[in-house]
Amino acid sequence: MTRTAIGTADTRDAEHSDVTRVAVSTVIFTLRREPGDDCPSLVMPLVRRTRDPHMGLWALPGGWLDISEGLEDAASRTLAETTGLTPSYLEQLYAFGAVDRSPSRVVSIVYWALLRADEVDAQAGGYAAAGTEPENVRWVTVDRLGHLAFDHNEIVDYALWRLRNKVGYSRIAHGLLADTFTLAELREVYEAILGRRLDPANFRRQAENSGSLIPTDDFRTGSHRPARLYRYNQDVELADRGPLDIRPRHESSTS
Amino acid sequence: MTRTAIGTADTRDAEHSDVTRVAVSTVIFTLRREPGDDCPSLVMPLVRRTRDPHMGLWALPGGWLDISEGLEDAASRTLAETTGLTPSYLEQLYAFGAVDRSPSRVVSIVYWALLRADEVDAQAGGYAAAGTEPENVRWVTVDRLGHLAFDHNEIVDYALWRLRNKVGYSRIAHGLLADTFTLAELREVYEAILGRRLDPANFRRQAENSGSLIPTDDFRTGSHRPARLYRYNQDVELADRGPLDIRPRHESSTS
Numbered sequence: 001m002t003r004t005a006i007g008t009a010d011t012r013d014a015e016h017s018d019v020t021r022v023a024v025s026t027v028i029f030t031l032r033r034e035p036g037d038d039c040p041s042l043v044m045p046l047v048r049r050t051r052d053p054h055m056g057l058w059a060l061p062g063g064w065l066d067i068s069e070g071l072e073d074a075a076s077r078t079l080a081e082t083t084g085l086t087p088s089y090l091e092q093l094y095a096f097g098a099v100d101r102s103p104s105r106v107v108s109i110v111y112w113a114l115l116r117a118d119e120v121d122a123q124a125g126g127y128a129a130a131g132t133e134p135e136n137v138r139w140v141t142v143d144r145l146g147h148l149a150f151d152h153n154e155i156v157d158y159a160l161w162r163l164r165n166k167v168g169y170s171r172i173a174h175g176l177l178a179d180t181f182t183l184a185e186l187r188e189v190y191e192a193i194l195g196r197r198l199d200p201a202n203f204r205r206q207a208e209n210s211g212s213l214i215p216t217d218d219f220r221t222g223s224h225r226p227a228r229l230y231r232y233n234q235d236v237e238l239a240d241r242g243p244l245d246i247r248p249r250h251e252s253s254t255s
Numbered sequence: 256m257t258r259t260a261i262g263t264a265d266t267r268d269a270e271h272s273d274v275t276r277v278a279v280s281t282v283i284f285t286l287r288r289e290p291g292d293d294c295p296s297l298v299m300p301l302v303r304r305t306r307d308p309h310m311g312l313w314a315l316p317g318g319w320l321d322i323s324e325g326l327e328d329a330a331s332r333t334l335a336e337t338t339g340l341t342p343s344y345l346e347q348l349y350a351f352g353a354v355d356r357s358p359s360r361v362v363s364i365v366y367w368a369l370l371r372a373d374e375v376d377a378q379a380g381g382y383a384a385a386g387t388e389p390e391n392v393r394w395v396t397v398d399r400l401g402h403l404a405f406d407h408n409e410i411v412d413y414a415l416w417r418l419r420n421k422v423g424y425s426r427i428a429h430g431l432l433a434d435t436f437t438l439a440e441l442r443e444v445y446e447a448i449l450g451r452r453l454d455p456a457n458f459r460r461q462a463e464n465s466g467s468l469i470p471t472d473d474f475r476t477g478s479h480r481p482a483r484l485y486r487y488n489q490d491v492e493l494a495d496r497g498p499l500d501i502r503p504r505h506e507s508s509t510s
Binding site for chain 2: 018019020021022065067068069070071092094095097098099105107109
């Protein structure tokens with residue numbers, strides 16, 4: 001299943017070298033705590049290219065837009081074909097169309113989504129368990145991607161910039177955390193995204209004042225002293241896409 | 256010059272009905288004070304379609320992406336061809352690709368820009384002077400667009416939503432006002448964009464506290480009492496596009 005979208009793409013290269021073609025790619029972010037790691041890291045799935053151009057290099061999941069499907073549907077389909085992932089929604093990131101970004105002329109519409117680790121496990125069959133990843137799919141920490149195919153390093157840089165600049169507390173809590181979470185867990189999410197440590201006291205104050213968190217009566221117990229669990233405030237909009245949001249692709253799981 | 260891009264587009268419809276083609280469109284906002292109007296209104300240029308589909312309807316300026324030009328270059332070229340406008344930069348708004356948005360399959364990458372009225376006059380030969388507009392170009396107030404071709408009403412709605420939600424003080428001051436301006440002029444810009452009146456005292460307080468305005472020693476005199484002129488704070492970023500900003504199309508006039 002990994003090779004379908006990639007193979008199709010390369011077959012078409014020869015047929016339509018004189019036209020501009022439309023492709024879709026997807027940036028999926030999730031958090032993954034490696035055994036022994038103190039903090040979780042931001043990771044994303046990559047797919048190895050099995051044909052030229054860039055055979056052997058890793059690339060974002062994606063493929064060609066079919067003439068009879070919408071842009072988001074195409075991104076969703078090719079993501080599922082290459083990685084098995086089925087996010088409840090994808091958000092359009094940007095259209096990349098530089099003339100020299102591929103040997104033939106390709107405009108790529110890029111989508112992105114945040115996924116919780118348990119969603120990834122349920123959808124992709126447990127990427128975290130060693131040896132279960134398909135041979136041509138790999139989850140990589142965002143600061144260790146290496147040289148990707150095409151302009152995909154540039155695309156990831158832009159996605160990270162958007163994630164770091166435009167995403168509010170509520171959105172990240174909903175996208176990467178379980179329904180309830182401690183403030184320390186929320187802080188770890190932010191530290192992973194920003195790539196730096198945050199002062200716990202300052203973070204707690206900002207989070208509590210954000211209006212997007214609601215304290216519950218539950219506490220998480222364990223090796224540390226009990227920590228209160230918070231939940232996401234449903235009154236704060238998750239991903240306001242404005243008038244484009246009138247036709248959701250399918251029901252969102254606002255659990 | 257108005258008909259070149261439109262005509263080319265329609266000629267190709269028959270040739271490539273089995274492929275997905277890429278088009279570009281542009282949303283240009285400016286402010287225009289009609290004779291006798293108390294406040295300026297937000298207006299945008301539309302181009303009348305001279306062929307099917309949607310012959311006779313008004314549409315956003317645009318045309319087909321050439322295989323040898325970048326997305327922003329194509330948007331810039333087709334905007335100039337249809338309206339004579341040459342903004343110093345365009346920002347990518349969104350890629351529209353619904354299957355049924357055109358009789359043939361077309362993905363439109365939409366760009367947008369804010370222009371000052373004096374820039375429009377200099378570039379397009381003075382749209383405000385009655386009778387000088389090309390027959391197939393019209394500047395229309397955004398709340399009186401009527402039924403546009405294709406999904407262009409939806410595109411304008413999205414552009415307005417982005418303008419109203421995401422644009423900061425400094426950006427609007429730079430995009431729609433002269434180098435120096437009074438707080439009343441700045442408020443009128445906001446009123447035109449938001450489509451409602453704002454309380455002058457509240458607005459003044461917020462503007463002065465925004466950090467994006469610098470008071471000058473100059474005053475505007477006229478029929479009212481002298482009003483201090485402000486300028487835009489150059490230290491506040493104009494349009495932070497993140498890592499995509501490393502290759503500006505051409506020099507920006509940060510006057």
